[in-house]
Amino acid sequence: MNTNRDEGVIKFKLTLKRAPAPEMNQVIALEKWRALFFKLALIGEYPIDKIGYGNLSSRIGKKTFIITGSQTGHLAHLQAHHYSKVIECDLKKGSVTAEGLIPPSSESLTHYGMYEANPNINYVFHVHHQKLWEMMCNGPFDYISDDVPYGTQAMAEAASQLMGTKTSGIFVMKGHEDGIISYGATPEEAGKIILELYRKLAVRQ
């Protein structure tokens, strides 16, 4: 089957510095939301191609953040060592430097682009859901057009234009099948906006 799915493959140049995993208290808010999203299959693994999807991050500094590790989508619960600390990115060069025991999510560059573009946001949640994605593609929602590939400088620029100075919001990536991103100043802001839409969808069905 030919799809737009572009999941799981690390496209950037990664330097992973072996370092202790983030502390549990640094990931607890992410883990809370992640466990719920996993239950709702907003984070998970595509059954046929066995590719994990969905990734969450939280800012820890001006341009640094903690993000779920690559290929962890199939796990219901993560330990601290499944998270990685991204300490430097270069969108133009497509490079990422991280610290930890696991490579950061293959979608780290987009998270970085959003943090860099908007100092008001501290949490970025990326989930996948086919029906939610279809609803958003066909509805009055912020979107990034289908010619913008995920994880690129163009995506970061498009996202920063959409966000402006907003402190929370959600948008659909038309060129990244099933892909939705929410953001907020707090984990609740970023998480609830996804949940509200998910519930709306459930009511419609």
Ligand SMILES: [Zn+2]
């Ligand atoms: Zn994705």
